[in-house]
Structures are given as C-alpha cells and as structure tokens.
Amino acid sequence: MGTQWTRRAWLRAMVATTAFGAAWWVGARGPRAAPAQAGGSAPARSLDWRPLSLPHEEWKKLLSARAYTVLFEEGTERPFTSALNDEKRAGTYVCAACSLPLFTSEAKFDSGTGWPSFYQPIEGRLGTSTDFKLILPRTEYHCARCGGHQGHVFDDGPKPTGLRYCNNGVALEFVPEGETLPPLRQIP
Numbered sequence: 294m295g296t297q298w299t300r301r302a303w304l305r306a307m308v309a310t311t312a313f314g315a316a317w318w319v320g321a322r323g324p325r326a327a328p329a330q331a332g333g334s335a336p337a338r339s340l341d342w343r344p345l346s347l348p349h350e351e352w353k354k355l356l357s358a359r360a361y362t363v364l365f366e367e368g369t370e371r372p373f374t375s376a377l378n379d380e381k382r383a384g385t386y387v388c389a390a391c392s393l394p395l396f397t398s399e400a401k402f403d404s405g406t407g408w409p410s411f412y413q414p415i416e417g418r419l420g421t422s423t424d425f426k427l428i429l430p431r432t433e434y435h436c437a438r439c440g441g442h443q444g445h446v447f448d449d450g451p452k453p454t455g456l457r458y459c460n461n462g463v464a465l466e467f468v469p470e471g472e473t474l475p476p477l478r479q480i481p
C-alpha cells in the first residue's frame with residue numbers, strides 16, 4: 294500500500310515537472326500569443342446561457358410569419374431564398390428566435406443546396422431529434438436554448454466532421470465580426 298502511494302506521488306511529480314517543462318518550452322520558443330480566432334468565436338463560445346421556455350403563441354407574436362413557421366412549426370424555406378446563403382464574411386450565426394450563437398463562419402461552406410450549410414455547430418448549442426416527414430428518418434436539429442427548429446443534419450459534409458448542417462436561413466441571424474452579439478432574448 295505504502296509503496297503504491299509513494300509511486301503515485303512520484304508519478305505526479307514527474308507529470309507536473311514535464312508539464313512545467315513543456316509550458317516553459319512553448320513559452321520560450323512558441324508564438325507569444327495565439328492568433329485571434331476569426332468570426333467572433335471567443336465571445337460566442339464562452340456565453341453563459343439557460344434554456345428559454347416560451348409558449349408557441351408568444352413566439353408567434355415576436356417573430357415574422359416566415360420565421361415562426363420554420364422555427365416552431367418545423368417548416369422548410371424554399372432553397373436559394375435566404376441572403377445568408379451567399380454570406381461569406383467572418384462572423385457569428387445566432388438563433389433568430391432567442392439569439393443564442395449557434396454557428397461561426399469558420400464552419401460555413403457552400404453546399405450548393407440553396408440553404409446555408411455548416412460542418413459543425415458551436416459545441417453544445419444544438420439538440421437533435423429524428424423526424425419521419427419524408428418517410429426515411431432524418432435527424433432534425435434545433436436551438437438548445439429555445440427549441441426553435443433550425444434544419445437537418447446529413448453525413449455527406451466536408452472534412453473535418455463529414456457532416457452537413459443544412460439550415461433554414463430565416464431561422465438564423467448573422468452578426469459580422471467586430472459587431473456586438475445581440476443580448477439573449479429574455480422572457481418578457
């Protein structure tokens with residue numbers, strides 16, 4: 294028993310020394326500061342948020358008819374109808390209902406489908422479910438904060454994830470890099 298603990302203590306000391314050495318090495322030889330992340334990622338990712346539960350009738354009053362149909366009746370906008378399809382600037386895509394940042398421009402790509410497409414969301418910002426609207430099962434995804442439907446995810450996307458998040462443009466709002474993210478919508 295005693296020997297085991299001694300060995301663990303020794304291992305801990307070794308790990309600590311190695312970590313310190315590595316940190317010193319990076320500090321001495323590596324770049325002084327990490328390059329700034331594009332797309333306003335840092336504030337978008339570090340946000341502190343809680344779920345927002347609002348009855349559909351309330352959302353209907355707050356949103357445009359088109360946005361409400363997509364977000365809370367799981368509608369699909371016609372392809373090539375969203376200006377966000379051609380949006381190529383660096384920035385953040387937030388939920389059009391509750392303003393939670395869902396995607397950053399780094400993950401956007403031109404899928405040619407007519408819907409804004411991303412290969413990954415900001416971690417932890419989407420929930421998923423399976424829908425059978427087109428008979429074959431599809432993975433529906435929605436904003437993790439307000440539950441608003443965003444789109445469907447398919448496994449024919451580009452590297453590094455191989456996923457294609459096919460999003461309704463009307464369910465998102467784009468915030469260009471350098472502009473302040475809108476405050477998260479609160480229950481009135």
Ligand SMILES: [Zn+2]
Nearest residue numbers: 388391436439
């Ligand atoms: Zn939302």
